[in-house]
Amino acid sequence: MRSFLLAITRNPISMVGAAIVTFSTAIVATLFLLQMTGFEGGPYVGILAYLVFPLLLLVGLILIPIGIRHENRRAAKRGGQRSFPVIDLNLDRTRRIVLVVVGLSVVNVMIFAIVTYKGVEVMESNEFCGTACHSVMQPEYTAYQHSPHARVACVECHIGSGADWFAKSKLSGAWQVISVTFDLYSRPISTPVHDLRPARETCEECHWPTRFVGNRLKIIDRHEDDEANTPLKTVLAMHIGGQKGGRSHGIHWHVDPEVEIRYRSDRSREAIYDVEMRLADGTVRTYLSPLQTEEGWEAEAGELEWRSMDCVDCHNRPTHIYGQPESEVDGALAAGELASLPYIRREAVAALSETFESHEAARDAIPKRIEAFYRDSYPDTLAAESKAVAAAGELLAELYCRNVFPTMNVTWGTYPDHIGHERSPGCYRCHDDEHETAEGDTISQDCDVCHGILAWDEEEPEILETLEF
Ligand code: HEC
Ligand code: HEC
Ligand code: HEC
Ligand code: HEC
Ligand code: HEC
Incomplete structure (x- = not known):
């Protein structure tokens, strides 16, 4: 025991290591006990207790053997023998040292197990995602808190379940920490998110597109700019559809398992070029955008990528909803x-x-x-x-x-909403009657395909009186 203590205290590196270990263990233990007794210090306490100080502890633990090794080397250079310890378990003293070292290691492993578990919990909390980076995610966090998904954790949509996406997100997360630390991120954070996990694996944990919703009444309130702020109502029967009798109808037809729609676009996904539709019965149709008839259009269009359409191509603002x-x-x-x-x-x-x-x-x-x-x-x-x-x-x-x-630099309209066609081209990016197959079929812009218009900016729509709304 004494020689172990000597080995540590004889060289400054190990001493620093030992000091760091003692110090951070004490802090982690204190914060842990505080939290066990109900003290809530917000996300920062969690980050300190389960991420920052455990890392310090690890650094300290690594410094100790490095110091001993360094000291041994120096001793050897000075002509002394290179002293590898002779481990003789017949000696009481050696047995005690081995027991202490093994005991301490077990304690350390336990600390790390608890800390890793809690650390993951902290990293998955909405506060960590939404506030740890201060102003960076303030727009997304604020919009999220006022949305229908305010009770759904960030990680449910941005990471989902399974170890591979967790690892992927931590890798890109490490880059995000660097970019925030050194102020390399773009303002505003750019959209769309190109490495977002396919929505089928996240949204579909809670929603399934084949569920038959049928038509849903949508009432949109507006007001006139007059003295009385006269209220106006638009009433739409949204043909959301879903699967019924084994066949898919309406708006959610795009995400039926029997349907695959791929498209190529610019990076913003605002300009959509070729659209390819494949049905389970073998039908394949390719619609070309009028922009594609000109020579050299690909160079003009910039970087194009194929993408399979999923929920997020329409619901790109399910939770980060900004108004006008x-x-x-x-x-x-x-x-x-x-x-x-x-x-x-x-x-x-x-x-x-x-x-x-x-x-x-x-x-x-x-x-x-x-x-x-x-x-x-x-x-x-x-x-x-x-x-x-x-x-x-x-x-x-x-x-x-x-x-x-x-x-x-986030202002009105920075993040376009692709549901509908008022706030941004949205559905009309494809449904423009101009994307055309070689046979002359187009992607329809008929008003009735997507919704029935039951009233349009009316003061007292008859339909709402009939329905007693
Ligand atoms: C209901 C699912 C959902 C939840 C919950 C969610 N997000 Fe998102 N998030 C999205 C989608 C969808 C996009 C945009 C995808 C696209 O257009 O590429 C997005 C985009 C973003 C972006 C990029 C900027 C933008 O607005 O396009 C950031 C940053 C972001 N989310 C952070 C967060 C944070 C932080 C939380 C938790 C406080 C969170 N998200 C919770 C679905 C979600
Ligand atoms: C962890 C479960 C969960 C996940 C994951 C999830 N949602 Fe939801 N979503 C909900 C709940 C719960 C509601 C209902 C909220 C309410 O009624 O207030 C909802 C509501 C909605 C609505 C209706 C909103 C409205 O205005 O009424 C849409 C659209 C939607 N989600 C789309 C998505 C999309 C797209 C994704 C993936 C990016 C997603 N959701 C991921 C749980 C989830
Ligand atoms: C082609 C565009 C499009 C795609 C793709 C799409 N949706 Fe929708 N979805 C809509 C529209 C439009 C509505 C009606 C919105 C409204 O009334 O404001 C809607 C409504 C919903 C609702 C609310 C339904 C209700 O009962 O009120 C949910 C939940 C939803 N979608 C989830 C999803 C999920 C999950 C996916 C992916 C599997 C998906 N959607 C794919 C366009 C789409
Ligand atoms: C990436 C291109 C693309 C986008 C974006 C898109 N659609 Fe479509 N949509 C198609 C294609 C392709 C068809 C098939 C056209 C056909 O068969 O005539 C289609 C068909 C439809 C149909 C008819 C489905 C049926 O019952 O057969 C509806 C309804 C529809 N879309 C609604 C919407 C709505 C609402 C939005 C916006 C929220 C939207 N679409 C956005 C490509 C798109
Ligand atoms: C490809 C599908 C599609 C087609 C085609 C379409 N719409 Fe729409 N429209 C939508 C969706 C989706 C919304 C709902 C937006 C929302 O949830 O706020 C909408 C909303 C509207 C609104 C209400 C907008 C508001 O915010 O007040 C009006 C009015 C409207 N559409 C008129 C029309 C007319 C007129 C046509 C025919 C020229 C048409 N739409 C064609 C999908 C479509």
Whole structure:
């Protein structure tokens, strides 16, 4: 025992190693005990306790033998014998040392097992994904928290189950840590995500496309820019479809197991070139975009990649959903969160469409602007409803901060939404009546293929009265 201690204390490298080991073990143990007793320090405590200090501990453990080896070499150079320890288990002293070393190793292995388990848990937490990198993922994290998937963990869509994708994501994660540390990432983070796991292996853990949904009523609220903010409604019967009687119908036909659609596009996937459709019965059709008839179009188009269509080609914003000034204001008015003050629709959209340097600047300027409008044009309203005016200003500032992130260069429309055809070309990237086969078949833009239009910007749609909505 003494010679082991001597070996450690005789050389500075091992001493530093031993100090690091003692120090980090104490910290890991303390943080672990604190968490066991219910103390929650947020993601950073987890990162320190299960990622940073265990790494230090490992470094310390490695330094100890390196130091001993180094010291032995030096001793040998000085003419002393190269002293490899003679292990004689007949000596009580040696037996004790061996027991201590084995005992300590078992303890170390146990610490590492617990720590690895907890470390993985930390790395899979939404807080780690969403906040550990501060402003980098702030837009995605904020949008996610206000989406239908706010209770679904980031890793369920971005990694999924299975060891191979876990390893892959940690490899690309290591690169992400480097790019964040050295400020190499792009602002905004670019979309689409080219190495996203195929949606069939993630989304389909919870949803299955062959489930028959049939037609679903979709009601879209809008408001006029008049004094009364007159509400308008659009009512669509979405032909979502699914599988029925062994045959697939409607919108979810694209992801039926019997159907494969591949396409080539530019990297943004906004410009879609050839589309190839293969059906289980052997039908193959290739639709060419009109852009492809010109000589040398491939050079013009830049980098093209084949991609098999999956959920994310339409649902590219299932959780990182960003609005437009109009849709945010219409939504808030329809939900009753925004009071229907005179001309608030027009004024709110104008306020949100301005550019502010930071969230603080927006939180300062938007409420002032709204108040100024009512002070100048509707002083009576301001006097009678000062609280509602102030609340409107605050809500609008909040809506701005949920959608626009100046530090990441994310503004209205930075991330296009491919569902529909209003906010971006979306479905019309293919359904433009211009992608054509050699036989002259096109991908249809008939309004009835995707939805029945039951009402379009009407004040009191008859259909909703009939249905008693
Ligand atoms: C319901 C599934 C789902 C969940 C949950 C989810 N994401 Fe995403 N994420 C996506 C999809 C789909 C895309 C975009 C795919 C595309 O267009 O290539 C995406 C894109 C991103 C991007 C790239 C920028 C962009 O908006 O296109 C980042 C960064 C990101 N997600 C981070 C996160 C973080 C952090 C969390 C957890 C707080 C999270 N995601 C949770 C599905 C999800
Ligand atoms: C861990 C389970 C889970 C995973 C994985 C998941 N979802 Fe969901 N998804 C849900 C739940 C739960 C809801 C219902 C939320 C609600 O009703 O509020 C939902 C709702 C939806 C909706 C309807 C949203 C709406 O506006 O009503 C769409 C579309 C959707 N998911 C698409 C996707 C796509 C695309 C993916 C893969 C990128 C995905 N989901 C991955 C659980 C999941
Ligand atoms: C061709 C485009 C497209 C593809 C591909 C697609 N969807 Fe959809 N999906 C839609 C549209 C459009 C709607 C209706 C949206 C609406 O009403 O706003 C919808 C609706 C949904 C809903 C809500 C259904 C309900 O009951 O209200 C879920 C869940 C969903 N899709 C999941 C998926 C999943 C999972 C995949 C992949 C296996 C997928 N979708 C593939 C276009 C698509
Ligand atoms: C990558 C190209 C592509 C995109 C993007 C795309 N589609 Fe399609 N879609 C096709 C092709 C190809 C067909 C088959 C055309 C045919 O058979 O005439 C088709 C057929 C359909 C059909 C008819 C299915 C049936 O019952 O036979 C519907 C409905 C449809 N698409 C809806 C949508 C909607 C809604 C979107 C956007 C959310 C969309 N599509 C986006 C390529 C696409
Ligand atoms: C390829 C499928 C497809 C075709 C073809 C199509 N639409 Fe749509 N349309 C959609 C989808 C999907 C949405 C729903 C978007 C959403 O969920 O917000 C939509 C939404 C709409 C809306 C509501 C938009 C809003 O935000 O207020 C209107 C209006 C509309 N479509 C009109 C038309 C008309 C008119 C045509 C014919 C020229 C047409 N659509 C053809 C898929 C299609």
